[in-house]
Amino acid sequence: MYKFHALLYHLKKWSLLLLVFSFGRVYSQNHRDSLDQEPLIKNLTVEEFNKRIHSGLVLVYLKADWCAICKKQTPIINELVAEQNNKLKLLIIDTEANPLINDYFEVPGLPLMYIYKDGKHVWDRIGLTEKKLILDQLNYFTK
The missing domain is CATH 3.40.30.10 (Glutaredoxin)
Incomplete structure (x- = not known):
């Protein structure tokens, strides 16, 4: 039972990190696209x-x-x-x-x-x- 809870904890932690990383990449790409219009x-x-x-x-x-x-x-x-x-x-x-x-x-x-x-x-x-x-x-x- 302990191993199951530990596994669940780590899955939640990694899915949160993956979500944050994905959002950061989308934000960063959109921001970079707007910078391309600058001199x-x-x-x-x-x-x-x-x-x-x-x-x-x-x-x-x-x-x-x-x-x-x-x-x-x-x-x-x-x-x-x-x-x-x-x-x-x-x-x-x-x-x-x-x-x-x-x-x-x-x-x-x-x-x-x-x-x-x-x-x-x-x-x-x-x-x-x-x-x-x-x-x-x-x-x-x-x-």
Whole structure:
């Protein structure tokens, strides 16, 4: 009788893990499909990066697929860029796929955002950031 209860206990435990794993895969795949629509940059060199930030107002957003806070920040960034029309360039950089850029920024944490104006670093922020704060900074530097 004891072996039967032990077996039943382990079956419940494994079925719960299987359910959680399956849900996680579905969520992760759906999330990854939505990320494919973003201008995610892979294999970016430091020289290419410097060319992209050389002129105008550029928001650089560093993130990773495994970062839970990045998953919350990404829709905020997308909404902000959509509202800005052509006033703002966006670079979304995958830190896992860009080790050179990762070393260049000496990334202390994710998500990490930088604002560059005509190639000069003018603002940065680590962690989940409200849309209003980013928008205030962008408006300040567009004057």
